[in-house]
Structure formats: structure tokens, C-alpha cells
Amino acid sequence: MLVESDIAIALGGGSEFFKLPLSDQAIHIIDNGNSLDQDDLAQHARVLGLFGEDGLDRRLSPPTQLKMTVTALDFLDSKTSNCPGFFLMSEGSQIDWAGHDNNVKYMLAEFADFDDSIAAAIEFAKQDKETLILVTADHATGGLVLQKPRGSSIRAQWTTTSHDLSPINIYAYGPGADSFSGLMDNTEIFQKIVEALDYKNIQKSNCK
Numbered sequence: 001m002l003v004e005s006d007i008a009i010a011l012g013g014g015s016e017f018f019k020l021p022l023s024d025q026a027i028h029i030i031d032n033g034n035s036l037d038q039d040d041l042a043q044h045a046r047v048l049g050l051f052g053e054d055g056l057d058r059r060l061s062p063p064t065q066l067k068m069t070v071t072a073l074d075f076l077d078s079k080t081s082n083c084p085g086f087f088l089m090s091e092g093s094q095i096d097w098a099g100h101d102n103n104v105k106y107m108l109a110e111f112a113d114f115d116d117s118i119a120a121a122i123e124f125a126k127q128d129k130e131t132l133i134l135v136t137a138d139h140a141t142g143g144l145v146l147q148k149p150r151g152s153s154i155r156a157q158w159t160t161t162s163h164d165l166s167p168i169n170i171y172a173y174g175p176g177a178d179s180f181s182g183l184m185d186n187t188e189i190f191q192k193i194v195e196a197l198d199y200k201n202i203q204k205s206n207c208k
């Protein structure tokens, strides 16, 4: 699906889920994080970076979410100078795994990288002035409750090893941000993104 789609750049793990080498020669594949610094990725029409067989393992020093986010922003920015723009999703996907493991240290490491990635995206949006940043989640995991018993430090209390049903937050920055306030169903987020893009009036153009 990803290979057959129009997605211009995808970076992460999961090489075991691809039939490599790809038959599509137009996709430039990288498997070494150093390539994100060394290669001129923008010379390629499409880039697929697979830095692990399954999920990325921080003990092996794979590229951080921050690094992949900044690389993708630069790549997409350079590809869309003559067309209406781009959509990028950057997921801190192992925040969920840390929740399933009920592992605070793991979760904090994942959150720190996610937080750095948000800061980089907001920095991009501040320069660009035409970018809407949305920060949200599809669900929470682990039912984490922070407690501060009298006379003791903050404690993390997990209530499940599954996904939980707590409402999740959405934060918005940039043009169209005002629509993302109040209580909403998660499926409304899609509609609001489409509205913010003024999707019907986007001119078809060649962004490649």
C-alpha cells in the first residue's frame, strides 16, 4: 500500500513488512540513519527509510523521531515550492508500547523525543506562517494516573496494560487552529483538517 501510494517520504522501522528490494526503482531506500545527514534526499522523487526490522530500538541508536521529522519537513518543503503544500504525520508510536508495558522510564524517553519533534514542527510553522500543526493521539494506553500522596513525591499508577478510554487532548497551532477546540469526536478531526485545507479549492498541480 505505502509503496503503491503517492507518499513521497516515509521514515521509521518495519523493514520485515516490505518485500525488498522493491520493484519500483523510483523509490530511494535507505537503511542507515547516517544517510539522513549525508545523502541529498531531495534529488530523489520518493524516499523510504527503514532503520529496523520491526520497531526502532533506542539502544541501537536509530534516528530519533526529531531527526526523521526534521528530515521529512525539509524534504517535503523542497518538493512543494511550486504547489499547495504537504501533509506530514509524525508519530511517537512507542509511547503506546511503553503504556502497554507500564514502563514510566520508557514512556518518558518516548515523550521527550515526541516533545522535541513538536518543537521542531512549530519552529518550521513559525518560519513558514502557512502551516497548521495538530498534536493529538488516537487513544491513551495504560490508564496512567499521577498521584501525589501527602509527604511523598509524585507516583505513577497504571490501571491497565491495555488501551484506555480516557478522553484525549488535541493541540493546534497556526492557520485554522481555532476550529480545534472544545469536545469533539475523533472523526471530526478529519473533517476539520479538510476544511482548514480548503480542500475543494486546492488546485491540482505537479508537486513532484
Ligand SMILES: [Zn+2]
Pocket (backbone or CB within 6 Å): 096, 097, 100, 141, 163
Ligand atoms: Zn497499543
